[in-house]
Amino acid sequence: MERNSDIAIDSLNLSKTYPGRVALSDITFSVKKGSVHGFLGPNGAGKSTTMKILTGLIPQTSGEFFVNGKIGFLPEHPPLYPNMSVQDYLKFVLDIYSPTLISQSKSREIVKDVMVKIGLIHVAERLIGNLSKGYQQRVGIAQALVHSPEIIILDEPTVGLDPSALAEIRDLITKLKNDHTILFSTHQLHDVELLCSDITLINNGKIVVSGPLDSIINNLKTRMIIEARVLHFNEELKKKMLTNFKLDSLDVKKNEEKDFLLTMTVAAPESLKAELSRFLSQENIGLLEFTEIRLSLEELFKQMIH
DSSP: OOOOTTEEEEEEEEEEEETTEEEEEEEEEEEETTOEEEEEOOTTSSHHHHHHHHTTSSOOSEEEEEEOSOEEEEOSSOOOOTTSBHHHHHHHHHHHHOSSOOOHHHHHHHHHHHHHHHTOGGGTTSBGGGSOHHHHHHHHHHHHHTTOOSEEEEESTTTTOOHHHHHHHHHHHHHHTTTSEEEEEESOHHHHHHHOSEEEEEETTEEEEEEEHHHHHHHHTTEEEEEEEESOOOHHHHHHHHHHHOOSEEEEEEOTTSOEEEEEEEEOOTHHHHHHHHHHTSTTTOEEEEEEEOOOHHHHHHHHHO
């Protein structure tokens, strides 16, 4: 694979199969250096499998990937030792990562710096098992950072947190993006809107879309849902609309008031709204109401994976 110095992670046709099941099928995506990249998809889509391959925990069946720098990894279930104190655990993890022996003073300095950065210094002496879920998640992030990686991979870092802890982890990720490339998976689309510059959406082991968040949302928003209420409608008019306007779908329901509700889905420019409105305003149809339904980010993504 040709290496681009501006890319932190690059994957090409990664696949992973198990007996009787395909977990990943030829996925190709890249993570730009210095970005916060959201990895989205429903349960079982292949997010954790991809992250485990990228971090070397499991091998791919085929394909290749390139990682430009050291990786720190927070799995969905952090490998914490509940009977160790926070600082002892972080020193233990640092010793595992260190290829050469670090002096006690240097080790304490590194661990202290990470605890300050992650907001753990005031619980340094406490046993991990006695900490709240939010603080245990902070310890998990700290263990991913203690060896000073350029890239951080976080698998569902906000799952199971209460609203207060969730907001704190979001703030922490915002601070970390100044010094690290971050790839994280999440079910929280609010996290994506707040934190991410780029996203990859995966479903059933295949990439649905990948790229800058703004451009993906803009492309999605060209897909409109329009509702119109008209006095008269029939099958001939329906066929004419489907032919002339290339609608993705046109649903017709007769209301109790004896008029008709038309629900149209179309991927088209804004100018089409005016054309549809003019068509439905004809005397033999009788346009009563015409409304565009604005979809949330969650609804837009649901349309893509169903």
